[in-house]
Amino acid sequence: MRLPGVVLLAVVAVLATACSGAASAPPPLTSAPSAASATGFRVEEVAGGLEHGWDIGFLPDGSLLVPQRPGKLALIRGGRTTEVRADFSDVLVQGEGGLMGMVLAADFASSREFTTCQTHQEDGRAVDVRLVTWRLAPDGAGASKVRDLLTGLPVNPSGRHSGCRPTLAPDGALLVGTGDTARPTLAQDRHSLGGKLLRINAKTGEALPDNPFYSSTDPRERRIYTYGHRNIQGVAIRPGTGQVLTSEHGPTFDDEVNLIRPGANYGWDPSKGGTDSSYDESVPMTDLTRFPSAVRPLWTSGEITEATSGDAFLTGPQWGVNEGALAVVALKGQKLLLLHLDTAANVTSVTLPPEFDDRFGRLRAVRSSPDGALYVTTSNGSDDKLLRVTPGTQEPR
DSSP states (O other), X not given: OOXXXXXXXXXXXXXXXXXXXXXXXXXXXXXXXXXXXXXXXXXXEEEEEESSBOOOEEOTTSOEXXXXXXXXXXXXXXXXXXXXXXXXXXXXXXXXXXXXXXXXXXXXXXXXXXXXXXXXXETTEEEEEEEEEEEEOTTSSBEEEEEEEEEEEOOOTTOTTOOOEEEEOTTSEEEEEOBOTXXXXXXXXXXXXXXXXXXXXXXXXXXXXXXXXXXXXXXXXXXXXXXXXXXXXXXXXXXXXXXXXXXXXXXXSOOEEEEOOTTOBOOOOTTTTTTOOSOOTTSOSSOTTTOTTSOOOSEEOTTSOOOEEEEEEOOSGGGGGGTTOEEEEESSSOOEEEEEEOTTOOEEXXXXXXXXXXXXXXXXXXXXXXXXXXXXXXXXXXXXXXXXEEESOOOOO
């Protein structure tokens, strides 16, 4: 069913605590539906024929790089899509795993380097999830491996809950959202890189000295920025504030958007304190009974399963009333949600652009381009699209 306009959804938005150690937090704030005028988005197809496009990189010459989960990398230039030659034979393409998130180096214009998240196999055996740095050839025809930036992220042979979304912060740090690989104890285990937001040096993969657990003797713990996550799918940095907001898959309920607080626990623990060896997904997404100081989400889907994926901020005055909103795309929900925030990043309302209602299917990645346009990938498995979203009147179909 298509919606008649941009509709304010009834959502649950929780006021963020002043610090991760706060003993209590304000009760959830529920915003009631009310009417809103449709601003209209223009959605254009930039490219088709993709297969589970997982991320988007914007090259200085206006070209785009799109990694695809089956282990393919597309270069899109001037309306033409070509496959970049690269050796992805060691990528474990299984279930949710494969070639996943990607980020261009801050000095890409000179280094031509970019980093991918990928599940790794050797002789058909699942080894880990790892970050790999590549160099794109000057003509864009091929890419060669430069280094394994970070290895040892846990992997499930089925590919389940592999993560893995990298984003560069304004200070040059590389933030990486990871999945818990559907293992009950990993999210709360600070000696594992699964179910975490990592913060590392983008060139060396090492922990940064101002990380919250940098004094640890364990190099894995030193890289951890936050823990207690189930399966982070989006990492976005709010322009001009340094606020980091992640989107995360819940089980059959409570997909979340979270405000990141260094060193904090986000409360996912299907092991129930190590007492249950099964992966019990009936536990709360943010278990405030077991972890009273866990950070509550800014927004949750509640009993609805959206399967939220990537997130990105709308930037530039051309977006009008939507400038500064956080765009979150959904796989199962097959929609794009705009979360409107106050200065503390509390969610004040959520709008649903009707241009995405029941039209493009599952949505995986969303990134804001240098010119302020929003780019979105579909993840339906065949003839997937790269879409460009700008403000304006949608052309009739």
